[in-house]
Amino acid sequence: MADLKIYPSKLKGEVKIPPSKSMAHRAIICAALSDGLCIIENIDYSDDIIATIDAMNSLGAKIVKHKDYIEVIGAYGSDEKPQETRIIDCNESGSTLRFLVPISLLFKGSSKFIGRGNLGKRPLTTYYNIFERQGIEYSYEEGNLNLVINGELNPGTFEVEGNVSSQFITGLLFTLPLLKEDSKIIITTEMESKGYIDLTLRAMNDFGVEIINNNYREFIIKGNQKYNARNYRVEGDYSQAAFFLCADSLGNDVLCKDLDLNSLQGDKEVIDILERMNVVFNANDIGVKGTTNGELASTVIDGSQCPDIIPVLTSVAALTKGTTEIINAGRLRIKECDRLAAVTSELNKLGAKIIEKEDGLVVTGVEKLQGGVEVWSHKDHRIAMTLAIASTRCEEPIVIKDYECIAKSYPNFFEDFKALGGNVHEWNVGK
Template sequence: MEKIKIIPTKLQGTVQVPSSKSMGHREIICAGLAAGTSIIDNISMSKDIEATMRVLRAMNVSVDEIPSMIEGRHALQIMGTGHPIASADTVDCGESGSTLRFFIPLGANLGCPLTFIGHGKLVSRPLQAYYDILDKQFVQYFNDNGKLPLTVNGLLMPGKYELPGDVSSQFVSGLLFALPLLKGDSEIIITSPLESSSYVDMTLNCLAKYGIKVENEGGAHRRYLVPGKQRFKAQDSKVEGDWSQAAFWTVAGSLGESVTASGVDFTSLQGDKAVVDIMQRMCAALTQDAGSVTVEHGATKATVIDAANCPDIIPILTVLAAVSEGTTHIINAGRLRIKECDRLAAMTSELNKLGARVIEEPEGLLIEGQPQGLRGGAEVDAWNDHRIAMSLAVAAQACAEPIVLTGAGSVSKSYPDFWKDYTSVGGKIEVMA
């Protein structure tokens, strides 16, 4: 499914949201680093999760699918040795930035060459923060002018690791996976205020579940003390629901009739849970229940949205802002330019084709809301980005005329069942090519 026509219709019903891709990566990696057998259930399979599974297998970890206890989901039986051992010389990270950045420190501690390859925009996504660390560690690495393929060859030494706080939190998490396995104690020093701190908190929570101790010294400039000679403990676990995916359905309910996103955890550390607070500030008709959130159709108002700790929900919140009363300002969103695509440019370009009024700024967006709705009647493109594709699908509800979406298949990166769920709540699509 590459090109589809979406006929405007108001969505109504209940969607069981996928499990968290962010937590899925973390649970699978921790289980793979443990000595023994872990069963990880409630996995929503996607290309990104498959990439993490591939890399673990290349590090001599057994990863097998077994029947899930939850209908429509997957479970993995993971048997690790307690320390990664190279069983291949090349690993394919697909288009998953999480997979690549989580595994580079582990790959740099194998004592033999390991080459990371990728596809799409992942080939050129920034890795300089790791290059600076590897230089200080005297670990050999080779790349193509800063791009993939990247070969690392060496052994990390315990000690001090410094990272600026404005880089992706994935760099911090990658070090947190690797440093407990070293022979001595280490510390990670964040030299400027840490952005996307909730993602690091998710990593720390997962590490603790698998028996790893890290002392987190809070404050604007964080410092993490990581004792060495630790061992991950095998653990059976169930992955929690994904708030970044639930956001598509909460906004869909506001633009449609009424949509319930079920399978979410209100105690979650996921930063994308902020969608609830943001939509409430925008006066959305939102109600919470145990494990679910329901949003009914209703007028919404503009607000200021700080993207620093919830970048993944910005594309879909841009859609909501486009049909809200007033002018919404999205700030601290510069890192959206280095995702699967430049998401600020993508949402500006494609929503404006539908009749929205979005102005692109260096670090954000200004959206002049059109409460009367959008005209539609245009062909838009997903920019090979799953979150752009899903956001435009939700935006179609607000259009007077059908839209044609190119790149609809990009949803497989994180949410392969999106179109199935979209039609289950009344969405109307026609496959064109």
Template sequence: MKYVSIKPTKLKGQVQVPPSKSVCHRALICAALAQGESSIKNVDFSEDIEATCSALEALGVDIKRDEHTLNVTGSSVIRMKNSNIHCFKSGSTIRFLIPIAATLGEKVTFTGEDKLIERPLDVYYDIFDRQKIFYRNFEGKLPLTVNGKLKPGEYRVKGNISSQFISGLLFALPLLDGNSKIVVTTELESKSYVDITLDMLEKFGVYVDKKDYKEFLIKGNQTYKRNNCSIEGDFSQAAFWMTAGALGDGIICSELNMNSLQGDKAVIRILKDMGVEIEEKGDTLKVNPSKTHGTYIDASQCPDLVPVLAALASVSSGTTEITNAARLRIKESDRLKAISTELNKLGADVKEREDGLIINGKERLKGGKVTSWRDHRIAMALAVISSKCVNPIIMEEAEYVKKSYPAFWQDFRQLGGNIDEWNVGK
């Protein structure tokens, strides 16, 4: 277990934003389903990306790792190499690959670690029940064994649980011997993630007819075609440095695509609404020191931003209300409870609601001891407001940033952060 002591220091400088984990997962899967070799450049080997790599290798895909490149030799016909697929802590990995594995009609078992063991998969269970596909789990938790073959047809899916289920079906259904239709039975949240999936499918030669996010028409017998691509910077990770720059002495974030489909690009608008001064130039965002204030945030389309926005709101004047964030309770942690609990330990005034937060900002927090809840976004959100604390922040389980951003603490120090790290136990 890693502890980090963060002394209050204003961060300043320039940082290269890590590549988008969401885009990389999708590129990897499309490359794995394409005949021949595809090269994926600008890859950050976070734990989640490694989870998808190892899961695809279990499905018989050959993946060669270079410094920041993945060379993926896929096949239009999957030949399972290992019927046990370990998804570690990655929700994207398991939700994307369950329907792909179910196109084979072979027995496969999915396992995982930590919170992933209990994260819901009911959307797939309902589909398996309707199609009479055998599955077995452990009291609703992993391990999950599936033995049966998906059939083309109509798939009715709720849109307010996780768009990952829809993306998983979008990857798999073009492989079936017949046409299919996904009907979204409720308002679709996190639409941008579906857009990223559709965009990546098209890059690899697979086409889906989108009907206003209510229906998706998918022709069967499609073939993925090899493609080379480079992964753009991640706006959800940029959000941490943008916050640190506003509270500190200014930070420039580079390697960002200003035309990105990422829903978390909304961080630019939201931070501006909170009074943050941001200059856009090419692929960079320059965030200047700013006096921030509260605002209203609808998190339905950008849930991953909530921890860092809540942290910023806790040291901004006035009140911030965050709504439509109930899905955060089934992430790597119950993120509404986690971020409110830990911010309040630091002296913030955060009230937890069923689907959001009410935050009354303060000029400064007192600092103190916190825990990451084994959640990368909670750890990073707490770290970037350390400059507004009177005393140091001592964080337990700080190593969980590796799930999405292995170099976070290194970049934090490079921007002037004053941290001490030590390990306890194993």
């Protein structure tokens, strides 16, 4: 694995934010469940997106990749038929896994889900309970992703917790309209990550499928619907923009381009949070730019609706006057790594003052970070990119171990970082 040495430098310039991974997953799935030819533009081939493309191909869609767009012939308009026994390789993509499990039950035969990293540790109990109730055959390995399912999903009423992962709800929302009869999803707890459900409902509506959302407490789903073939452009990704918006807030000078100011992405919350921390944003057709209005101010950050942007916001909090508290962020412990532990450990190595709590962090701001040490990505893309942004406020160079994990979501991150003036060198190759 390669390591990266980053010398402190100020980032300056414009960056085109890559397309939204969340919306790309959803657009690919809707197109692949359609009855005809779709063109999906503005595609970035991260590992997670490739996993979803390959998965939908295995279910009978026909997807052809081009430089920055894909052609999709939907499974309901394709001559391709799913194999009776198929392997769906999710790599490390939790979205691919949880979206595709119920979708795979639309097609006859058995599906074997495999993956890597911590994916086998992501809880799937929500689906296992449905399998038990409906008599769907399944087997799995504890701690490893080796899930085999065989059967058909029946319409009905589905009770789902809203505070485990919205991905289960999205998977069911994608699937249930294609069943012959009506269904209902009842949310049994407070709903977290509502923004992700909004993205799902918008994408489905764009492809002609309608869902009634009763204040996130229940979803009424008419059966016998279909996804209409159409062309679609994926909007820019706020979860990736967050790194450069935070960099800008830390005294760099970065204009973020290709962001939809009317986006429903939950991670657009990064702008509201940074505004509470005393950043003033100028947003127009050219891009989004922030200016710090005096010193950065501490705040309370609720991680329940936007968990993916918490690591990089922690790097801002680490350099903010006062004490910032991050709350309701326990789900970060079951991501690609335990992100609460990882961001605490690695930023503290740089000179931050962070205390880890069960479901959050307490961050006491310092004037500067020291650096001069080796830090580890924990093989988590968001930790690697957070450390790179933090390096711009270090006094000395840092070395990031296992930086290639950025391929999971933002393969060109370090090319963009260097284009903005980041001083980056591959340091050494280990085992």
